[in-house]
Amino acid sequence: MDVSFSKRFENIMKITKHLCEQGKNASIAKAEASNIEEQFLKVANTTDEYQELCDDYVEVHQAIPTPTTIGLDNEAMPDEIFNTDGPTLGKYEWATFHSDGQASTVYKAKSTNVDAMEKVMALKVMRPDHMEPPHNAHREARILEKARNDNVIPLLESFQQSGGRLVLVFPFLRQDLENLLRTDSLTKAQSRTVFEGLFGALAHLHSFGIIHRDIKPSNILLKSMDGPAYLIDFGISWAEGDPDSEDPAKKMTDVGTTAYRPPEILFGHRAYDSSLDMWAAGCVVAEMVTKDHSQLFDAGDLGSELALIKSIFSTLGTPTDDDWPSAKKYPDWGKVKWKEFPAKPWKEILPGASKTAIDFVSRTVCYETTRRMTAVQALSHPIAEEFA
Known part of the structure; x- marks a missing residue:
């Protein structure tokens, strides 16, 4: 039987859209x-x-029926679906597969504590055999304890399982920004909630010398469709003074997710700072303010660094010494001669975005790290008023 690739892709997208409408993460x-x-x-x-x-x-x-979002202090809704044959982990039963990461698996489970305020939990079960740098479960737990904040996902407890598996317990939140963007259902009110939650969390983290290192839409969850928003997944985060974090001048460059990785680490800069998060956060805001919510840059199907560099350069323009004066200090700068791409107009880069939104993105998604806004400055930017 010969089914064309385009027909298969069309059916996959149709089923994906349907599952998203049923409340699934994109x-x-x-x-x-x-x-x-x-x-x-x-x-x-x-x-x-x-x-x-x-x-x-x-x-x-x-x-x-569309599953109901579970809040931090709500009981499980009647239509919350569990695998009743799933294992019991600690005091949590019916562990039901939710998602897989590179070094962990997330399960949805029901608390057996009748007095617990939270009935539905997310259990992040670490896989020691996949725990390679920059992933570190114990560092993640320490950072979450240190960084408690209204916009950082609360770590409720952690415990050990057999085989050296550390389990981190969080409230189970079904909705995320990725799903809202891909289903074109993000409202202005949700945009403001996400904006304030994301940059509120980053301002708090950066004040503690913590770099998240994996800002992207799927790592921003909402308690309900009305918020608030929480930043999640600190598995590869870096914290100043943490015993399992790299030397400040020798941080790992294999961090971030494809299209949200900033150019400095693509050219081997290891002494980066919190401005790394601001580039990625600016890319997230760019998706929020454009008509089609498309990603700002494209790393290709394989997530190639060369493809991502070409995408950045062909969008923002191949950088000059004025655009990016610090680039010549980076280990891998100058190893490849790039075509001289002209910068596209921001109105073309961000179709449908306002002047205020363009100003915000251009001041976070820029080559020179010292010219990027800080998270505190972002919170004072007038773009927040446009989401009201």
Whole structure:
């Protein structure tokens, strides 16, 4: 049976959109949709049967109620779905797979403590065999304890399991910015909640000498559709003075996620500071203010550094000494001669964005790290008023 790539992709996207509408995280929905579509391809005998299976899946599952978001202090809703055959971890039962990371697996579980205010929890179970730098579970727990804040996901407890597995316990929050962006359902009120939550968290973290190092939409969760917003996933964060953090002048450059990685680490700069987070946060805001919520830069399907550099240069323009005076100090600067790309106008880079939004993004997504706004300055920028 010969099904074209474009038809398969179309069906995967259709199933992904449907799963997102049912409350699934966008990245999880895409992975599930790919598995579902692949199974249909295997069992179908004809292309018509394959297409019918894909169409029927979306139609039949329309009746499933949208799961209710679980807040920090709410009891489990009746439609919260658990795997009742799932294992019990500590005092949490029915551990149900939620998502996979490079060094951990997240489960949704139910608290067995009848007096607990939170009934539905997220259990981040570390995998010691995958715990390679910059990932460090114990450092993550220490940073979360140190960085407690209204906009940092609260670490409720941690405990050890067999095999050296550390388990971090958080409130289970279903909604994230990634899902709101990809389903084009982000409202102005939510934008303000996310903006204030993200930069409030960063201002707090940076005051403690903590660099998050993985700012992206899927790491910003909302307690409910009305907020508040929380910054999550401190697995690769760096903290000044922490025994498991690298030397300040020799930090790892293999941090961040594809399109949100700033140019200085792509050229080997290891003495970076909190401005690294501000570049990534500016990229997030760029997605929030454009019409189609598309990513600002593209690292390609394989997440190539060269592809990302080309995307940055062809968007912002190949940097000159005036644009990026510190670049010549970086170890890998000058090893490759780049085509001289002209800078695109910001109105073209951010279609539909206001002058205020363009000003904000241009002052965070800029080559020279010392010219980027700080998180404290970001909170005072007039862009926040546009989200009101």
